[in-house]
Amino acid sequence: MDRKKTGKIPDDIKGFEEFIEGEPDAHSFMGKGHPSKKEVSFEHFTFLTNDSDRLMKVRQLLVTKIPFIKRYSQGQTLIEKLGEEKLNLGNELFNQCEKQGSAYRKSLQEIFEIYFNPPKK
Amino acid sequence: MSLPVYRHIHVRTDSIDELVALLSVELNIKNPVAFHLETLNSHQQKEMVGIIENFFDTENVSFKFPYPVYVISTLESSISNMPIVSAQEKLPKFYSQKEGRMNVKETHLALKNKLMNQEIKNVDPKLTRDNLEFFALEHRQIFELQQENSFYRTILQKMAKVKKRG
Numbered sequence: 001m002d003r004k005k006t007g008k009i010p011d012d013i014k015g016f017e018e019f020i021e022g023e024p025d026a027h028s029f030m031g032k033g034h035p036s037k038k039e040v041s042f043e044h045f046t047f048l049t050n051d052s053d054r055l056m057k058v059r060q061l062l063v064t065k066i067p068f069i070k071r072y073s074q075g076q077t078l079i080e081k082l083g084e085e086k087l088n089l090g091n092e093l094f095n096q097c098e099k100q101g102s103a104y105r106k107s108l109q110e111i112f113e114i115y116f117n118p119p120k121k
Numbered sequence: 122m123s124l125p126v127y128r129h130i131h132v133r134t135d136s137i138d139e140l141v142a143l144l145s146v147e148l149n150i151k152n153p154v155a156f157h158l159e160t161l162n163s164h165q166q167k168e169m170v171g172i173i174e175n176f177f178d179t180e181n182v183s184f185k186f187p188y189p190v191y192v193i194s195t196l197e198s199s200i201s202n203m204p205i206v207s208a209q210e211k212l213p214k215f216y217s218q219k220e221g222r223m224n225v226k227e228t229h230l231a232l233k234n235k236l237m238n239q240e241i242k243n244v245d246p247k248l249t250r251d252n253l254e255f256f257a258l259e260h261r262q263i264f265e266l267q268q269e270n271s272f273y274r275t276i277l278q279k280m281a282k283v284k285k286r287g
Contacts, residue, residue, distance in 0.1 A: 075259030082266035
């Protein structure tokens with residue numbers, strides 16, 4: 001039965017009336033979504049702060065990092081070292097392939113045998 | 122003191138003198154700039170982009186910092202080193218802010234930014250670009266050498282594995 005009609009509260013919902021029906025005059029404490037003057041101003045402040053961060057990074061790159069890179073460049077040393085390493089690796093690879101019974105020689109031998117040796121009967 | 126929002130410059134005639142009069146070395150110190158060339162025909166647009174780019178080159182001023190300079194044009198972006206966009210809506214949103222009065226705190230921050238702008242402006246853009254390009258070139262070489270070496274190392278490792286297996 002409807003409680004409004006009878007005026008009685010069923011036993012199983014006693015204590016939960018307000019929770020079920022809600023308060024008719026209740027309104028959100030957050031208010032409506034109109035930004036106040038202060039909030040708009042805060043937008044400017046955030047924008048200026050972000051711009052300041054951006055400028056700081058640009059300044060750091062142009063005034064500190066690039067001159068530092070130019071003065072203490074490691075590029076050429078690294079290129080020289082990698083060049084040496086490349087030569088050593090090439091030599092090692094060549095020596096390995098050149099050895100008698102190496103995988104490279106075996107593969108070549110197989111290929112030559114297939115194409116140039118007459119088939120055995 | 123104003124917010125660093127876009128300064129829109131509408132170029133409606135193909136008069137070179139008028140465009141040159143608009144250009145100055147302090148053009149992009151206070152705010153980002155957007156040149157609107159979309160009302161001109163493509164030949165005129167090309168000419169105007171060339172003049173703007175040439176101005177920055179000859180005056181040794183950067184169109185990238187402190188604030189960027191954009192060109193709004195129907196041309197392809199590859200025709201110039203300058204950033205070209207096809208419509209105003211395609212400009213970075215970061216500088217699209219509502220203008221308004223600043224309070225004391227904001228003015229202080231804007232003044233601090235102004236000082237940084239001055240410092241950035243004093244940097245030699247050509248020297249910076251050359252240094253950066255050289256740095257990039259070196260690192261490209263390092264990357265290629267490193268790739269080649271790792272390729273050789275992989276082959277050697279594979280050969281060693283085969284050898285172990287017999």
